[in-house]
Amino acid sequence: MSNYAIETVGLNYNFGAQAVVKNLSLQVPKGSIYGFLGPNGAGKTTTIKILLNLLQSPSDQVFIFGKEINSNRIASLKRMGSLVEQPAIYGHLTGKENLLNRCILLGIRKSKCAEMLSLVGLTDAANKKAGKYSLGMKQRLGIALALISDPELLLLDEPTNGLDPNGIIEIRNLMIDLTAKHGKTILVSSHLLAEIERTATHVGIINKGELLFQGTIGALQDLSKPAVKIETDHQEKAISILKNEGIETTPIDELTFSIAYIDKAAMGKINTLLVNNGVSVYSISKERKDLENLFLDITSKN
Ligand SMILES: Nc1ncnc2c1ncn2[C@@H]1O[C@H](COP(=O)(O)OP(=O)(O)OP(=O)(O)O)[C@@H](O)[C@H]1O
Numbered sequence: 001m002s003n004y005a006i007e008t009v010g011l012n013y014n015f016g017a018q019a020v021v022k023n024l025s026l027q028v029p030k031g032s033i034y035g036f037l038g039p040n041g042a043g044k045t046t047t048i049k050i051l052l053n054l055l056q057s058p059s060d061q062v063f064i065f066g067k068e069i070n071s072n073r074i075a076s077l078k079r080m081g082s083l084v085e086q087p088a089i090y091g092h093l094t095g096k097e098n099l100l101n102r103c104i105l106l107g108i109r110k111s112k113c114a115e116m117l118s119l120v121g122l123t124d125a126a127n128k129k130a131g132k133y134s135l136g137m138k139q140r141l142g143i144a145l146a147l148i149s150d151p152e153l154l155l156l157d158e159p160t161n162g163l164d165p166n167g168i169i170e171i172r173n174l175m176i177d178l179t180a181k182h183g184k185t186i187l188v189s190s191h192l193l194a195e196i197e198r199t200a201t202h203v204g205i206i207n208k209g210e211l212l213f214q215g216t217i218g219a220l221q222d223l224s225k226p227a228v229k230i231e232t233d234h235q236e237k238a239i240s241i242l243k244n245e246g247i248e249t250t251p252i253d254e255l256t257f258s259i260a261y262i263d264k265a266a267m268g269k270i271n272t273l274l275v276n277n278g279v280s281v282y283s284i285s286k287e288r289k290d291l292e293n294l295f296l297d298i299t300s301k302n
Contacts (some may be wrong), residue, residue: 087142091131136167
């Protein structure tokens with residue numbers, strides 16, 4: 001049995017002559033929050049539409065819970081819920097009526113509505129017209145609609161787009177709840193790493209249709225090599241001492257420069273070396289490149 005909720009194997013997709021998805025091999029582990037990241041136009045929405053079989057993939061390139069999607073279309077779709085682009089909400093109906101409508105359409109028991117409203121934190125706004133909802137509330141109603149048939153896998157295309165910080169936090173907490181307490185797997189796309197780095201367990205970064213990184217959020221963090229910022233009373237002298245030892249330095253301002261972190265012992269030796277040569281070391285601090293910069297680095301390389 002596959003450990004992946006989603007697996008694509010060398011997936012390719014073209015719009016006419018334009019190759020939009022190129023040899024994409026995604027592996028989304030069951031129970032994960034998989035952050036699907038890439039700048040605008042990278043191919044995220046196209047990929048999500050392929051995963052939902054809204055666009056047809058070549059055979060044997062997309063597997064949902066281990067089953068090839070084209071030959072298991074209905075069974076695969078039953079296991080997935082999605083929010084792609086704007087949620088399909090009737091503004092003249094209340095949140096509850098929107099959900100009731102969906103229950104009737106899908107033959108689901110009506111009591112599921114109250115359950116979903118509570119799950120997405122809309123119980124108090126159940127009888128308010130959805131047209132009057134804030135953007136964040138509309139997104140949450142969209143997620144409730146996607147969850148009503150109790151799918152194991154949720155695909156969310158930029159669900160925090162246009163939301164204020166509170167709305168972003170609400171969606172973030174909801175995603176954590178859905179995986180931790182309800183056993184769901186979530187693939188969530190975004191063009192901002194900062195928006196999902198606190199929730200995602202795994203990350204796939206694409207640009208121009210190509211997968212540039214895939215792994216756990218920890219593995220991505222490990223890629224950001226720490227630098228060490230050194231502040232002294234004599235910048236020029238300190239730099240020249242380190243240069244003699246073959247250590248590259250990057251000046252930051254008049255008193256401060258940085259070097260690449262080596263290890264604890266080496267940092268201790270560098271400190272001693274400077275002090276023994278008459279340089280006063282005011283501070284030494286290790287700084288990790290933030291993930292957003294790392295993301296920009298990765299996506300600017302292809
Ligand atoms: N229906 C279509 N017909 C032709 N080209 C399309 C179509 N849909 C998307 N594209 C092109 O495919 C490429 C990828 O678009 P896609 O919407 O998948 O990117 P994205 O990563 O979701 O970007 P965004 O964050 O801007 O939505 C773009 O160059 C886009 O212009």
